[in-house]
Amino acid sequence: xxxxxxxxxxxxxxxxxxxxxxxxxxxxxxxxxxxxxxxxxxxxxxxxxxxxxxxxxxxxxxxxxxxxxxxxxxxxxxxxxxxxxxxxxxxxxxxxxxxxxxxxxxxxxxxxxxxxxxxxxxxxxxxxxxxxxxxxxxxxxxxxxxxxxxxxxxxxxxxxxxxxxxxxxxxxxxxxxxxxxxxxxxxxxxxxxxxxxxxxxxxxxxxxxxxxxxxxxxxxxxxxxxxxxxxxxxxxxxxxxxxxxxxxxxxxxxxxxxxxxxxxxxxxxxxxxxxxxxxxxxxxxxxxxxxxxxxxxxxxxxxxxxxxxxxxxxxxxxxxxxxxxxxxxxxxxxxxxxxxxxxxxxxxxxxxxxxxxxxxxxxxxxxxxxxxxxxxxxxxxxxxxxxxxxxxxxxxxxxxxxxxxxxxxxxxxxxxxxxxxxxxxxxxxxxxxxxxxxxxxxxxxxxxxxxxxxxxxxxxxxxxxxxxxxxxxxxxxxxxxxxxxxxxxxxxxxxxxxxxxxxxxxxxxxxxxxxxxxxxxxxxxxx
Amino acid sequence: xxxxxxxxxxxxxxxxxxxxxxxxxxxxxxxxxxxxxxxxxxxxxxxxxxxxxxxxxxxxxxxxxxxxxxxxxxxxxxxxxxxxxxxxxxxxxxxxxxxxxxxxxxxxxxxxxxxxxxxxxxxxxxxxxxxxxxxxxxxxxxxxxxxxxxxxxxxxxxxxxxxxxxxxxxxxxxxxxxxxxxxxxxxxxxxxxxxxxxxxxxxxxxxxxxxxxxxxxxxxxxxxxxxxxxxxxxxxxxxxxxxxxxxxxxxxxxxxxxxxxxxxxxxxxxxxxxxxxxxxxxxxxxxxxxxxxxxxxxx
Numbered sequence: 120x121x122x123x124x125x126x127x128x129x130x131x132x133x134x135x136x137x138x139x140x141x142x143x144x145x146x147x148x149x150x151x152x153x154x155x156x157x158x159x160x161x162x163x164x165x166x167x168x169x170x171x172x173x174x175x176x177x178x179x180x181x182x183x184x185x186x187x188x189x190x191x192x193x194x195x196x197x198x199x200x201x202x203x204x205x206x207x208x209x210x211x212x213x214x215x216x217x218x219x220x221x222x223x224x225x226x227x228x229x230x231x232x233x234x235x236x237x238x239x240x241x242x243x244x245x246x247x248x249x250x251x252x253x254x255x256x257x258x259x260x261x262x263x264x265x266x267x268x269x270x271x272x273x274x275x276x277x278x279x280x281x282x283x284x285x286x287x288x289x290x291x292x293x294x295x296x297x298x299x300x301x302x303x304x305x306x307x308x309x310x311x312x313x314x315x316x317x318x319x320x321x322x323x324x325x326x327x328x329x330x331x332x333x334x335x336x337x338x339x340x341x342x343x344x345x346x347x348x349x350x351x352x353x354x355x356x357x358x359x360x361x362x363x364x365x366x367x368x369x370x371x372x373x374x375x376x377x378x379x380x381x382x383x384x385x386x387x388x389x390x391x392x393x394x395x396x397x398x399x400x401x402x403x404x405x406x407x408x409x410x411x412x413x414x415x416x417x418x419x420x421x422x423x424x425x426x427x428x429x430x431x432x433x434x435x436x437x438x439x440x441x442x443x444x445x446x447x448x449x450x451x452x453x454x455x456x457x458x459x460x461x462x463x464x465x466x467x468x469x470x471x472x473x474x475x476x477x478x479x480x481x482x483x484x485x486x487x488x489x490x491x492x493x494x495x496x497x498x499x500x501x502x503x504x505x506x507x508x509x510x511x512x513x514x515x516x517x518x519x520x521x522x523x524x525x526x527x528x529x530x531x532x533x534x535x536x537x538x539x540x541x542x543x544x545x546x547x548x549x550x551x552x553x554x555x556x557x558x559x560x561x562x563x564x565x566x567x568x569x570x571x572x573x574x575x576x577x578x579x580x581x582x583x584x585x586x587x588x589x590x591x592x593x594x595x596x597x598x599x600x601x602x603x604x605x606x607x608x609x610x611x612x613x614x615x616x617x618x619x620x621x622x623x624x625x626x627x628x629x630x631x632x633x634x635x636x637x638x639x640x641x642x643x644x645x646x
Numbered sequence: 647x648x649x650x651x652x653x654x655x656x657x658x659x660x661x662x663x664x665x666x667x668x669x670x671x672x673x674x675x676x677x678x679x680x681x682x683x684x685x686x687x688x689x690x691x692x693x694x695x696x697x698x699x700x701x702x703x704x705x706x707x708x709x710x711x712x713x714x715x716x717x718x719x720x721x722x723x724x725x726x727x728x729x730x731x732x733x734x735x736x737x738x739x740x741x742x743x744x745x746x747x748x749x750x751x752x753x754x755x756x757x758x759x760x761x762x763x764x765x766x767x768x769x770x771x772x773x774x775x776x777x778x779x780x781x782x783x784x785x786x787x788x789x790x791x792x793x794x795x796x797x798x799x800x801x802x803x804x805x806x807x808x809x810x811x812x813x814x815x816x817x818x819x820x821x822x823x824x825x826x827x828x829x830x831x832x833x834x835x836x837x838x839x840x841x842x843x844x845x846x847x848x849x850x851x852x853x854x855x856x857x858x859x860x861x862x863x864x865x866x867x868x869x870x871x872x873x874x875x876x877x878x879x880x881x882x883x884x885x886x887x888x889x890x891x892x893x894x895x896x897x898x899x900x901x902x903x904x905x906x907x908x909x910x911x912x913x914x915x916x917x918x919x920x921x922x923x924x925x926x927x928x929x930x931x932x933x934x935x936x937x938x939x940x941x942x943x944x945x
Contacts, residue, residue: 228775305775389771390739398742399749408735489733493786496697496727496799497750500719643700 122376124241129248133222141256144214149263152203156271159198169193176201181429181530184325187344188332196273196349200281205324208340209317211260211289215253216313219296222249225306227381236380243372246297250368253293261286277349284343287360291339292317294367301374304383339363401499405507408485409478413515416474417522420467424523427463428530428544434459453613460544461610464527468551469584469605471519475555476576478512479562483573486645501640509563509632516555524548547611553624557604558583560631567638570646648711650675650797650828651696656705658691658852665691667852668705673830673845675796678823680843681832688852689832690730693801696830697727710797723752726790730802730832732782734774740785741770747789759792765814780806791818797828804838816841868901870925871910876918885910896920 163169173192176182183189187204191197223246226232232245265282269275292313299312320338327335328344335341342356378384397403434456453461482505485491494504528544562576569575586595586603600606604627607620651673658666666688673679683689694700696709698718707714712721734743748754763770768784777785783806790798804812819842822829833839839846840860847857856863868889873879874897882898883891887906892899902910914922 387773387776389769390742390773392739392741392770394738394742394745394749396749398738399746401750404746407738411737489729489731490735492694492697492699492729493727493732493747493789494750495699495718496722496725497747498719498723498752499750641701644694645699 122241122243123247124239124244126241126244126247126251129235129240129244130251133248133252136222137218137252137256141218141252141259145256145260145263148207148210148260149267152199152207152264153267153271155202156195156199156268156273159195160271166193169198173198175433179429179433180329181425181534182433184329185426185429187324188328188335190347190350194273194349195271196268196277196281199268200277200284200348203281204284204344205321205340207285208288208343209321211257211285212292212295212313212317212320212340215257215289215293216296216299216310216317218253218256219246219249219293220300220306220309220313222252223297224300224303224309228304228306230381232380243375246300246372246375250293250297254290257286257289257293260289273349276352280346280352280354281348283357284346284348284360287346287357287364288339288343291360291364291367294364294371297368297371298374301371301378302384304381304385304387308383308387401503401507402510405511408481409508409511409515412474412477413511413518416471416515416519420471420519420523421526423467423470424464424526424528424544424548425530426526427460427467427523428527428532429534431456431460431463431527431531432534457613458610460527460531461547461613464523464544464548465551465587465605465608465610467523467527468520468548468555469580469587471516471523472555472558472580472583474519475512475516475559476562476580478508478515479559479566480573480576482508483566483570486570489645491644495644501644502636505563505567505636505639509559512559512562513556516552516559517549520548520552520555521545543612546616550611550616550621551605551608553621553628554604554608556628557624557631560628560635563635564631564638565635567635567640567642570642648675649673649708650710651679651830652706652708653692653696654706656692656695656707657703658688658695658700659703665852666695666702666705669849669852670854670857671847671849672857673828675828676823676826677844678819678829678831678842680839680846681830681849682834682836682839682846683832683849684834687849689849690801691852692849693727693799693830693832696799697722724795725797725799726751726793726795727799728783728786728790728801728803730805732779732786734777734782734785736773736775738774739771740768740774740777740781743774743785744770744789744792747786748793751793751795754789754792755794756792759788762788762792762818765818766811778806780808780811783807784811787815787818791822795827798822798830800829800831802832802834804833804835812838868903868931869907870899870901871922872899872924873897873914873922874920875914876920879914879917882910882913885913 163172170193173189176192177189186206187201189201192201223232226235226245235245236242261282263282264285265275265278268278268281295316296309296313299309299316303309303312317340320340323338324335324341324344327333327338327341335345339360342359345356346353374384395403398407482491491504495501524545524547525541527548528541531544532538532540558576558579561579562573565576566573583603583605586600587605589595590600590603590606604624607624609615609617609620649672651671653669653671656666656669656671657664669688669692671681671692681689681692691700695702695707696714698714698716698721701715709721710724714721734740738746744759745754748759762768766784766788768781768788772781774782783803787803790800804815807815816838819829819831823842823844829842831839831842843860845857845859846863848855848863876896878896879893879898882888882893882900885902885906886909887903888910889901889903890899900910
């Protein structure tokens with residue numbers, strides 16, 4: 120087995136490099152599942168309420184498409200397994216992908232694997248070592264989930280089936296990842312392949328779960344869900360997951376043996392030898408750099424919007440009847456459905472602000488990577504360069520919020536059979552833009568004035584998140600709440616549109632941006 | 647003729663670090679000027695100030711008759727820059743990066759671009775992430791050399807190039823010199839500076855230690871002498887300015903300060919010179935002496 124020489128050393132090396140990531144990932148997954156279980160217990164204290172809730176969700180095809188078939192929502196374990204069956208599968212798949220990718224293709228792409236492979240290390244050893252660690256991480260995930268569910272006094276068989284179903288999906292996708300790493304020469308390309316397979320698996324089971332179920336059998340995530348934890352457990356789908364996973368790994372090693380170190384089975388596509396004129400103008404160039412992020416965030420927020428719209432009309436029964444829920448949704452002051460939609464759109468806007476901040480901070484990463492210097496050594500003035508990126512953040516905010524509003528509006532229009540809900544929710548989402556722009560302005564100001572601390576913009580966003588979620592629960596004083604721009608936007612469709620706060624927020628955003636630009640013009644580059 | 651670059655008493659501090667400490671630099675229009683110094687001497691900092699990327703704390707800097715900070719954009723239309731460590735956009739092809747940099751400067755010469763791609767054997771269709779260090783360097787070089795500018799600021803531009811491409815680079819610089827362009831070439835490859843530069847400025851720890859033509863600088867240095875005489879040469883060690891003396895029977899080898907060369911040769915003639923070779927100092931020795939490290943004593 121010379122092709123596996125020194126796999127053991129590499130395993131220890133990988134564990135050393137993952138010593139933080141794996142525990143954090145496992146902890147977050149377990150915490151999320153535990154909090155879902157705790158919520159489920161709290162929201163529906165009586166079996167009657169639980170039955171009512173189960174009947175509602177079972178009659179909502181949108182929810183079923185998003186989450187999965189309802190086998191046993193009438194008990195806490197079944198509810199958790201239902202809520203996490205598909206999402207948990209996706210998360211486990213992506214974690215396996217990242218773990219395999221980081222220690223195989225990414226190492227090859229950076230040239231580090233050359234150094235490692237030149238020593239006494241077999242050809243298959245890096246991939247084998249990564250797989251051993253990924254398998255261990257997935258087994259740990261399964262075990263921890265099982266123990267967590269048993270901690271909530273759930274039956275052992277269901278707990279084991281639930282843990283095993285998510286771990287099994289993770290293991291299968293480790294196999295998919297191994298294949299993808301052989302096919303593509305770039306790490307991002309390989310991630311794209313696994314991401315596409317994951318997305319297709321999710322979509323297939325969504326279509327199958329809503330329809331007659333046939334399509335779900337084409338999806339590994341569907342296989343995991345078909346183990347029916349906490350209902351009538353079935354164990355043989357686990358064999359399907361493990362069997363296919365193992366077959367993929369074997370195939371992956373066969374492919375690995377046929378390619379050169381650093382090469383992929385598919386040669387990378389060459390780029391254009393000359394640039395289109397649009398690319399060589401500041402705005403066109405900025406668009407090229409932000410294109411991928413724009414599309415990705417808009418698609419993600421569209422799906423987020425869809426999920427809001429699909430659940431909105433059932434908000435009443437899904438949210439149950441607790442003081443906590445009332446507190447969170449009290450602010451907007453409309454019907455419960457509109458409150459739910461308004462607050463959900465606000466949450467999505469807070470998430471979408473991540474795009475805007477990422478877009479502004481791209482300026483900082485371009486600067487740090489040394490790519491700004493040669494541009495500024497041309498006849499490109501600093502403000503024009505910055506304007507291209509800021510335009511992407513500002514216009515991108517509209518695009519991302521628009522995508523969210525469109526998804527929510529379309530789904531809600533269908534659910535409520537009222538076409539007028541589409542423009543209403545689209546407008547409601549877009550009305551949040553000025554608050555996002557204030558954070559864009561804050562990030563530009565940080566970039567211009569204190570570039571080394573520019574990433575503090577993420578801290579500003581985190582503070583807005585905390586104020587939005589914890590503020591009402593902790594009854595924080597008004598002046599604290601007023602610090603967040605999201606406190607000032609009218610929460611449509613529950614509240615009425617008022618122009619004054621939107622104009623004021625836009626003015627603040629403009630002032631912050633101008634401040635940042637002045638700072639950027641005066642400072643050293645690179646810092 | 648007016649100076650293309652004129653810098654005096656330039657000071658730049660980063661926190662408590664004094665990167666430039668009263669640096670002077672004069673580059674005449676139409677010359678190829680070598681800018682020498684060890685890592686961390688302040689070469690890149692000086693060039694960044696000349697590009698208006700950094701603002702000096704004190705001192706004067708004039709570039710093509712303008713203020714590098716205030717007139718940056720106007721000046722940049724007339725100059726091109728190649729950094730020492732080129733970083734490209736991972737998802738842009740090399741050709742796209744060349745056009746981007748060229749067009750932002752105000753357009754580039756497409757025939758020249760094609761010719762340079764050929765001479766440097768650079769494939770413009772590869773993506774930025776796929777280029778090796780040398781090829782990234784070529785992308786920046788082609789972008790700079792394909793633009794019709796008065797001044798080139800080159801910050802260790804040949805790092806990572808193979809010897810063949812380095813000679814292509816030298817040809818290109820020679821062509822620029824003949825076309826009357828001005829080049830500031832920072833380097834620590836001495837053969838390159840010796841081959842290309844009319845004048846050099848040597849800096850150390852943010853200060854200019856020497857500036858002049860290579861000929862001027864050699865006057866300050868030592869000549870290596872190897873001599874064979876009829877009688878054993880005596881008393882050489884007592885002569886002023888003689889270093890690293892080795893006497894072996896009728897042969898002697900030593901370095902002598904160029905200012906004492908005449909005395910040394912007069913002394914040697916008394917012993918009947920049979921053969922004599924002298925070597926001018928290489929820039930290498932010049933360089934090392936300026937940094938306080940004597941060249942290793944010849945064995």
